[in-house]
Amino acid sequence: MKLPELKIADLKLEFPIIQGGMAIRVSMAELAAAVANEGGIGVIGASVMTAKELKAEIKKAKQLSDGIIGVNIMFAASGFSELLQASVEAGIDVIISGAGFSRDMFNVGKETNTPVIPIVSSLKLAKISEKLGASAVVVEGGNAGGHLGSDEYSFDLVKKIVGKINIPVIGAGDVVTPEDLEKMLKLGVDGVQMGTRFLASKEASVADNFKKLCVEASSEDVMKIMSSVGYKANSIKTRFSELIKAGEAPPPANCTDCLKSCTKKFCIKDALVAAKAGNMDTGVFFTGEGIGRVNKILSTKEIFKEIKDYFRE
Ligand SMILES: Cc1cc2nc3c(=O)[nH]c(=O)nc-3n(C[C@H](O)[C@H](O)[C@H](O)COP(=O)(O)O)c2cc1C
Numbered sequence: 001m002k003l004p005e006l007k008i009a010d011l012k013l014e015f016p017i018i019q020g021g022m023a024i025r026v027s028m029a030e031l032a033a034a035v036a037n038e039g040g041i042g043v044i045g046a047s048v049m050t051a052k053e054l055k056a057e058i059k060k061a062k063q064l065s066d067g068i069i070g071v072n073i074m075f076a077a078s079g080f081s082e083l084l085q086a087s088v089e090a091g092i093d094v095i096i097s098g099a100g101f102s103r104d105m106f107n108v109g110k111e112t113n114t115p116v117i118p119i120v121s122s123l124k125l126a127k128i129s130e131k132l133g134a135s136a137v138v139v140e141g142g143n144a145g146g147h148l149g150s151d152e153y154s155f156d157l158v159k160k161i162v163g164k165i166n167i168p169v170i171g172a173g174d175v176v177t178p179e180d181l182e183k184m185l186k187l188g189v190d191g192v193q194m195g196t197r198f199l200a201s202k203e204a205s206v207a208d209n210f211k212k213l214c215v216e217a218s219s220e221d222v223m224k225i226m227s228s229v230g231y232k233a234n235s236i237k238t239r240f241s242e243l244i245k246a247g248e249a250p251p252p253a254n255c256t257d258c259l260k261s262c263t264k265k266f267c268i269k270d271a272l273v274a275a276k277a278g279n280m281d282t283g284v285f286f287t288g289e290g291i292g293r294v295n296k297i298l299s300t301k302e303i304f305k306e307i308k309d310y311f312r313e
Helices: 029-038 051-066 082-091 104-112 123-132 154-161 180-186 209-214 239-245 268-276 288-293 302-313
Strands: 005-007 011-013 017-019 040-047 070-072 096-097 118-122 138-141 146-148 169-172 191-196 223-226 232-236
Touching: 017 029, 017 138, 017 154, 029 040, 029 051, 029 302, 040 051, 040 096, 051 070, 051 082, 051 223, 082 104, 096 104, 096 138, 104 118, 118 123, 123 180, 123 191, 154 169, 154 180, 154 268, 169 223, 180 191, 223 239
Parallel strands: 017 040, 017 191, 040 070, 070 096, 096 118, 118 138, 138 169, 169 191
Antiparallel strands: 005 011, 146 232, 223 232
């Protein structure tokens, strides 16, 4: 199979691959630029950054790459509108948003001529997105990393949406290897978004023991927790994620109201910050169920080389 080119609005990608944005400063300029340099879209996970910090990060990514740089902003985050504004002011190439759905971002996209790509988990939202002016949709199932909008397996969900809308469909969830990519493309998607594979990359900004955990974990080590955002999320089984599941995790100690709405049963931000730092006692380690097929920490260049070699054969 030949790897197709992907066109989103006026943007032409050499590889039909979007690196999933990862909040809490996990996908930063270094990773985004590395992916953009390979011909995909590199995405900075904006949530929890200040507007000033995000602008500086976008500037840094653009200094490191002439490729396509996007931001991912969680709609559920209190700072959503401010970060959206900061991104367009900094000249971002694409806006991607998950964990909720913003109608306003489409207006910002139109006013600034910036493609907007929502992450959706139903045909209904995919159709609404097209009507509102989305340049593409990421369709993400319940086996993906990060917060989830559906329990359905991504490959099944994608089948329900491909062919039903006239904008590019990007499949996300459980795409880790070149074989997975081929399988997803054969369903008729225009491209894929991959998070877990890039989380276990040299350029991802997480502690080495988080990456080690990724390499050692099997798919059976992934469990669902109910995040305080109000969505389910996949995370590696640890003592702390079991505590959350049992409803015994401690309530937030220093709440900064980082979310528009929070159950306040525990602090997901603190738990993700702890995971990023590699703290096995208090961290929540988000990964997709495809983690079992991540056997090595690779550089972004090596990840793309594997894909290039596979599709050349
Ligand atoms: C550690 C981690 C953090 C994530 N953070 C975000 C986020 O801030 N916003 C978002 O929309 N998606 C987030 N995601 C989801 C990814 O962008 C991507 O859609 C997902 O990882 C795709 O599934 P995969 O992990 O099976 O490849 C995150 C995923 C991971 C693994």
